[in-house]
Amino acid sequence: MKTFKTLLFVGLAGLSSFASAKTIEMDVNGLVCAFCAQGITKTMNGFPASDGVFVSLEHRIVAVHLKDGQDIADPTLRKAITDAGYKLVAIRRTDESLAQVKARVGKEKALPEVKHAHPAGHEGMADMPGMKHGG
Amino acid sequence: MKTPFALGAFALVAVACVAWTPDATAKPIAFAKGKTVMAEFGGDTMNEFQAFYAPTYWSSVGVGWTQLTSDVDGARTDYVYLRGNLLAHRWNLPGAQANVFVWGGLGNATSDDFAGSELSREAGVQFDYETRRVYASFKSDLQESAHSSHRIDTLQLGWAPYAHDYDTLATWIVVQGRTYTGDIYKGTEGALLLRLFKGGTWVEVGATTDRKLQAMVMFNF
Numbered sequence: 001m002k003t004f005k006t007l008l009f010v011g012l013a014g015l016s017s018f019a020s021a022k023t024i025e026m027d028v029n030g031l032v033c034a035f036c037a038q039g040i041t042k043t044m045n046g047f048p049a050s051d052g053v054f055v056s057l058e059h060r061i062v063a064v065h066l067k068d069g070q071d072i073a074d075p076t077l078r079k080a081i082t083d084a085g086y087k088l089v090a091i092r093r094t095d096e097s098l099a100q101v102k103a104r105v106g107k108e109k110a111l112p113e114v115k116h117a118h119p120a121g122h123e124g125m126a127d128m129p130g131m132k133h134g135g
Numbered sequence: 136m137k138t139p140f141a142l143g144a145f146a147l148v149a150v151a152c153v154a155w156t157p158d159a160t161a162k163p164i165a166f167a168k169g170k171t172v173m174a175e176f177g178g179d180t181m182n183e184f185q186a187f188y189a190p191t192y193w194s195s196v197g198v199g200w201t202q203l204t205s206d207v208d209g210a211r212t213d214y215v216y217l218r219g220n221l222l223a224h225r226w227n228l229p230g231a232q233a234n235v236f237v238w239g240g241l242g243n244a245t246s247d248d249f250a251g252s253e254l255s256r257e258a259g260v261q262f263d264y265e266t267r268r269v270y271a272s273f274k275s276d277l278q279e280s281a282h283s284s285h286r287i288d289t290l291q292l293g294w295a296p297y298a299h300d301y302d303t304l305a306t307w308i309v310v311q312g313r314t315y316t317g318d319i320y321k322g323t324e325g326a327l328l329l330r331l332f333k334g335g336t337w338v339e340v341g342a343t344t345d346r347k348l349q350a351m352v353m354f355n356f
Contacts, residue, residue, distance in 0.1 A: 030227030032265050035355050037301035038335050039166025039192070055301045057267060060229065084167055085192030087227035 023094050023101055024064045024072060029087040031060050036086065043084045047072050052098050059105045065098040162263070163220035163236055165355040167192040172354045177313075178347035180206055180320050181287065185218075193222040199240070201278060203285055206320045209247075212285065214255050214278045216242025233264040244280035253280035267298040270307065285317040293330065304333045309341070311349075 031037060037055040040062055044053040049070035054063040062081070064072065074091055081088040094101065165171045167189060175183040180203065187197030201214045218240030226233040237260050244255035255278060263272035270293030277286045290312045299305035307330035312323050326349045328341030337353035 029229050030225070030232045032230065032232045032267055034299070034301050034305060034332060034334060035162075035165050036232070038355060039169055041301075042166065042168070057300045058298065083192065085222070085225060085227075089229075 022066055023096055023098060024066065024077065025092045025094055025101060026062045026064075026077060026081065027089040028060055028062050028081055029089055031055065031057050031062075031086065033057070040081070040084050040086065043080050047076075047080075054098050054102055056102075056105050059108060061105065063098060063101045162234065163187060163238055163261070164189045164192065164195040164222055170356050171195070171197075173351065174353075175351040176348065178324060178326065178343035178345065178349045180204055180315065180324065180347075187218075187220060193225075195220045199242075203287075203315070203317070203319050205318050207318045210318075212244065212246035212248065212283050212317075214242055214244050214257065214280075216240040216255060216257050216278075218242075218257060231264065231266045234262070236261040236263075244278070244283055246283050249282040253282060255280040255283075265293075268295045269293065270295075270309070283317065285315065285319060287313065287315050287319075289313045304331060306331055309339070311341075 028040070031040070034057075037057060041053045041055055044050055044062065044064050047064070049066050049072050050064050051067045052065040054065075055061070056063075064077075066072070077091055078088050096104065163171070163185075164187070169189050171185070171187045171189070173183070173185045175181070177183070182202040183200065185197060185199040187195040189195035196217070196219050199214075199216050199218055201216075202211065203213075204211045218238055220236060220238040223235040223237050225235075238258070240257040242255045242257065243252050245252045257276070257278045259274065259276035261272060261274040263270070265271070270291070272289075272291045274289045275286065276289075277284070279285065291309050292311075293307045293309040295305065295307050297306070309328040309330050311326040311328060313326070314320070314323050325344040326341050328339050328349060330337070330339040332338070332353075335355040337351070337355075339349075339351040339353075341349050343349055
């Protein structure tokens with residue numbers, strides 16, 4: 001019984017943090033031009049759960065703001081990015097708004113032009129407040 | 136006009152494109168479910184118009200018109216064609232992308248060099264590599280019919296003075312070298328171009344080494 005309660009608590013806690021995620025942030029390889037961003041924006045805006053998309057070529061991220069209480073599953077995101085012709089490197093969920101994501105990445109230093117060690121260069125971001133890894 | 140079929144088809148395509156709702160790219164495939172419309176005026180030797188629809192990120196189909204005017208004897212050849220493009224391979228790197236495209240098509244050729252019109256075929260390949268600051272591409276395009284054969288090889292090297300983002304204007308300085316077979320141009324035709332794009336709109340303008348205008352517009356939507 002104690003184990004069941006613990007599992008239930010952990011499950012509900014996980015569910016509540018998942019449901020509260022406002023924005024999905026993805027590290028994507030191959031984003032180098034406005035046309036790339038245009039295609040991905042079009043794809044992401046096609047999801048009913050999507051409430052806005054932000055693409056930063058400089059930081060190689062695609063951020064999708066979610067409608068209240070909605071989400072897009074990781075495999076669906078992975079398929080969407082792959083079918084758009086790009087490589088999904090990582091997925092994170094944050095309770096930041098799209099404007100907050102824009103403001104945050106705007107303050108970050110641009111990623112180097114071609115970096116091969118950690119593709120997306122967001123190693124430390126999972127430790128930031130509000131960031132949850134999913135991919 | 137000497138090539139009513141070509142011009143008629145060109146007009147038809149232009150009307151179709153306007154009806155489609157506007158946008159286009161230098162790659163034959165822009166993005167999945169995307170449309171590309173491109174028109175190029177190349178130094179009095181080559182004029183080109185193409186419109187493609189991409190059902191997937193690795194394929195597109197469409198129509199095109201290429202007009203070649205010989206710098207040697209002034210003879211003009213027009214190719215109007217249906218074409219399919221494939222992305223043979225793509226490398227998605229952190230901060231860079233490289234692609235190999237191939238294409239082929241069938242169409243109709245008319246020319247000052249022969250009477251009437253002939254079935255034409257087209258085949259081509261493009262290699263490109265780009266980051267947000269440098270760009271290199273090589274394209275080879277062969278068009279031929281029973282009495283004509285033209286291959287156009289184009290090498291472009293580009294440099295961006297600053298790295299653009301999605302919502303900012305991209306500016307590129309591009310150096311181009313182009314060779315033609317089939318007595319279109321002797322030697323290599325060089326050009327210096329200024330390329331600007333933002334969102335789905337691309338404008339390129341410059342001059343060839345013969346001081347002739349080269350310009351291109353492209354829309355992706």
